[in-house]
Amino acid sequence: MEEIPSGFISLVGAPNVGKSTLMNQILKEKISITCPKPQTTRNRIVGIYNTPRCQMVFVDTPGIHRARDTFNKILVDIALATLKDVDVVAFIADVTARSVDLDRFALQAMETLSTPVVLVLNKVDLVKDKTLLLPLMQRYVEQRDFAAVVPVSALTGDGVPELLAELERRLPKGPRYYPEDLVTDQPERFLVAEIVREKVFHLTEEEVPYATAVTVDAFKEEPEKNLIRIEATIHVERDSQKGILIGKGGGRLKEIGRLAREDVERVLGCRVYLGLHVRVQKNWRRDRRVLREFGYRWPRGT
Ligand SMILES: Nc1nc2c(ncn2[C@@H]2O[C@H](COP(=O)(O)OP(=O)(O)OP(=O)(O)O)[C@@H](O)[C@H]2O)c(=O)[nH]1
Ligand SMILES: [Mg+2]
Incomplete structure (x- = not known):
C-alpha cells in the first residue's frame, strides 16, 4: 500500500x-x-x-x-x-x-x-x-x-x-487510518446529542448549561417518508433548572428544539422530527455510573 x-x-x-x-x-x-x-x-x-x-x-x-x-x-x-x-x-x-x-x-x-x-x-x-x-x-x-x-x-x-x-x-x-470519505467517527446519535447541547449552551445562562447533559433515546429512520424520528432527553440537576429550560409556556424548549432540528437536518441531510424531553437527574456530574451512561469516557486511573 x-x-x-x-x-x-x-x-x-x-x-x-x-x-x-x-x-x-x-x-x-x-x-x-x-x-x-x-x-x-x-x-x-x-x-x-x-x-x-x-x-x-x-x-x-x-x-x-x-x-x-x-x-x-x-x-x-x-x-x-x-x-x-x-x-x-x-x-x-x-x-x-x-x-x-x-x-x-x-x-x-x-x-x-x-x-x-x-x-x-x-x-x-x-x-x-x-x-x-x-x-x-x-x-x-x-x-x-x-x-x-x-x-x-x-x-x-x-x-x-x-x-x-x-x-x-x-x-x-x-496508511490512511480511515476511509477517504469519512469526516468523523462519531455516531449520528452523538452528533445529535451534541447539537442539542449546543443550543442549550447558547440559550441558557450561568449554571444551567453546565448542569445539562443530553442523551438520544430513539433514532428511527423512515425512508418512505424521507424522515428521521429522534427522541432526546435533556438532563438537568435541579427542578429550578428544568423550569428555566422549558421556559414560559414551553417557549425556550421549543426554541432549542427548532434550532437543533435545523442543524440536525443539515448534518443528516434529510427531514427530522426531534422530540425533546427534560428530566431531573440529581447531581449527575458527581455520579460516575450516570456519567458513563451519558457517554463520558475518561482515561483509566482518573
Ligand atoms: N473573532 C473570532 N472568534 C473566534 C475565533 N475562533 C473562535 N472564536 C469564538 O470563540 C468562542 C469559543 O470558540 P470554541 O471553538 O467553542 O472554543 P473552544 O476552544 O473549543 O472552547 P471549549 O470547548 O469550551 O474549550 C466562540 O464564540 C467562537 O465563535 C476566531 O478566529 N475569531
Ligand atoms: Mg470546544
Whole structure:
C-alpha cells in the first residue's frame, strides 16, 4: 500500500480559545459544537481531513484548566490523555486573551512532552495592528520550544492553509487510518446529542448549561417518508433548572428544539422530527455510573 503523510493531531489549549471552531473550519463541516461560553467541549471529538495526498486525523478536546470539581477534572484528563496518542500537538492560544496565565496550566502539562507542538495564535481577525502579534508570540516562545508558530483566524479561515502545511510536514508516513470519505467517527446519535447541547449552551445562562447533559433515546429512520424520528432527553440537576429550560409556556424548549432540528437536518441531510424531553437527574456530574451512561469516557486511573 502506498504510504502518505498520515497521522493524529490533537487540538489542545485553554477553554474558549477556539479549538472546536478551528476543527470545523478545517473540515468545512460542523463536527464539534462551539459557544462563546467556556468549557463547551466535553469529549475527544475526531474529525478527519482527507486530501489525495494526506490524511490528518484531528482530535478536538475539552479546554485544559485548573479544574476544581471531579467532573471538570475528568474533562481535563480526557484532553491530557490525547497528548500521548498523537503525532503532532496543535496548541491553540487566543491572541485577545489579556495574559498567558490561562495557558500556563496547559503548557505545564506539556512540559515533558517530546511530541512536536505547533503554536497556533488564533483570533487574529480581532487584532487590527498585526505588529502586536510579535511580542505576544515572544511570550509563548519563552515558555517552551515550538516546532512552528502560525497565526490564524478559525472564524474566517485566514492562515488555515499555512497551518495545514506546517502540520502535514510533521506527520509520519503511513496508511490512511480511515476511509477517504469519512469526516468523523462519531455516531449520528452523538452528533445529535451534541447539537442539542449546543443550543442549550447558547440559550441558557450561568449554571444551567453546565448542569445539562443530553442523551438520544430513539433514532428511527423512515425512508418512505424521507424522515428521521429522534427522541432526546435533556438532563438537568435541579427542578429550578428544568423550569428555566422549558421556559414560559414551553417557549425556550421549543426554541432549542427548532434550532437543533435545523442543524440536525443539515448534518443528516434529510427531514427530522426531534422530540425533546427534560428530566431531573440529581447531581449527575458527581455520579460516575450516570456519567458513563451519558457517554463520558475518561482515561483509566482518573
Ligand atoms: N473573532 C473570532 N472568534 C473566534 C475565533 N475562533 C473562535 N472564536 C469564538 O470563540 C468562542 C469559543 O470558540 P470554541 O471553538 O467553542 O472554543 P473552544 O476552544 O473549543 O472552547 P471549549 O470547548 O469550551 O474549550 C466562540 O464564540 C467562537 O465563535 C476566531 O478566529 N475569531
Ligand atoms: Mg470546544
